[in-house]
Amino acid sequence: MRMRYRCYAKVNLTLEVLGKRGDGYHDLASLVHTVDLADELSVEPADRLQSVLEQTSEIDPEANLVARAAARLASETGGPRGARLSLVKRIPVAAGLGGGSTDAAATLVALNRLWRVRLGLGALRGLAAELGSDIPFFLRGGAALMRGRGDEVQALPALKGQWLVLAVPRHAFADKTRRLYAALETGDFSSAERTLRAAQRVQRGQALDEADLVNAFERAARAVFPGLSEVWAAAEQVCGRRFFLSGAGPALFGLARDRADAHQQRSKLAELKVAAYAVRTVAHARRSISFAGDRPIEYP
Numbered sequence: 015m016r017m018r019y020r021c022y023a024k025v026n027l028t029l030e031v032l033g034k035r036g037d038g039y040h041d042l043a044s045l046v047h048t049v050d051l052a053d054e055l056s057v058e059p060a061d062r063l064q065s066v067l068e069q070t071s072e073i074d075p076e077a078n079l080v081a082r083a084a085a086r087l088a089s090e091t092g093g094p095r096g097a098r099l100s101l102v103k104r105i106p107v108a109a110g111l112g113g114g115s116t117d118a119a120a121t122l123v124a125l126n127r128l129w130r131v132r133l134g135l136g137a138l139r140g141l142a143a144e145l146g147s148d149i150p151f152f153l154r155g156g157a158a159l160m161r162g163r164g165d166e167v168q169a170l171p172a173l174k175g176q177w178l179v180l181a182v183p184r185h186a187f188a189d190k191t192r193r194l195y196a197a198l199e200t201g202d203f204s205s206a207e208r209t210l211r212a213a214q215r216v217q218r219g220q221a222l223d224e225a226d227l228v229n230a231f232e233r234a235a236r237a238v239f240p241g242l243s244e245v246w247a248a249a250e251q252v253c254g255r256r257f258f259l260s261g262a263g264p265a266l267f268g269l270a271r272d273r274a275d276a277h278q279q280r281s282k283l284a285e286l287k288v289a290a291y292a293v294r295t296v297a298h299a300r301r302s303i304s305f306a307g308d309r310p311i312e313y314p
């Protein structure tokens with residue numbers, strides 16, 4: 015049995031940070047949505063746990079969320095167990111698009127199936143939250159309101175084919191997320207008001223516009239990522255619209271009217287020598303591409 019999944023990225027349409035908590039994390043409120051930029055994860059039986067990044071060498075298991083997710087599920091269910099996990103990366107790494115997290119969630123779902131250990135959604139959510147704050151969201155994907163440290167997820171009806179254009183500057187920071195949270199100041203904090211208003215619009219099936227979007231990391235990201243402000247201004251100028259951070263950045267997104275507009279803006283951004291993508295919102299966290307020997311599944 016070999017399973018292949020397309021693991022979708024996310025965009026934080028809003029992200030408000032409410033304040034710092036006693037446990038070192040921050041409370042947040044975020045309207046988040048999966049989009050159709052995806053990594054590809056293949057899972058097949060093996061004697062031991064192996065995770066391979068295709069086209070390069072084996073990933074350091076400590077650093078790799080896929081390997082950590084597999085090891086955590088094995089230990090939770092009385093391991094040791096084996097599987098070969100191979101990953102084709104297309105989502106830019108550590109950009110604020112949730113690439114590592116979507117792969118980790120897909121790993122939990124796929125191995126729950128391959129190993130026939132049958133953990134329920136609640137148990138998978140618990141493991142996902144241990145592995146990273148935004149991994150529980152990726153068990154389902156689509157549109158959601160995230161609260162708490164990101165691990166409290168309220169599902170919303172998916173936006174139907176909202177097109178976005180992404181501009182993803184490079185950076186070289188290890189430990190980027192922790193560093194950006196540490197750079198936040200009291201003035202960056204807000205109530206969850208704007209996020210709740212945007213979530214309400216999504217709940218009613220209304221489209222979002224630029225006035226609904228907000229991100230608490232804007233000041234900190236401009237200060238921490240060298241050259242980000244310049245790329246940001248250039249993107250807004252060539253595309254004639256506002257751009258917003260996703261997550262803690264440095265990925266930026268702008269709203270597009272339709273497919274043609276998204277592709278047109280992507281071409282303009284490519285001329286700025288920044289990685290650019292035209293993407294569309296999707297209703298799931300992943301899609302099974304092929305599934306030999308059993309029926310395809312979308313959910314755990």
Ligand code: C5P
Nearest residue numbers: 038039040041146147163164191192195
């Ligand atoms: O949960 P995750 O591993 O993604 O978090 C990485 C780091 O980001 C945490 O160790 C913490 O420093 C910071 N963080 C935070 N508040 C959150 C999520 C993450 O301060 N809600």
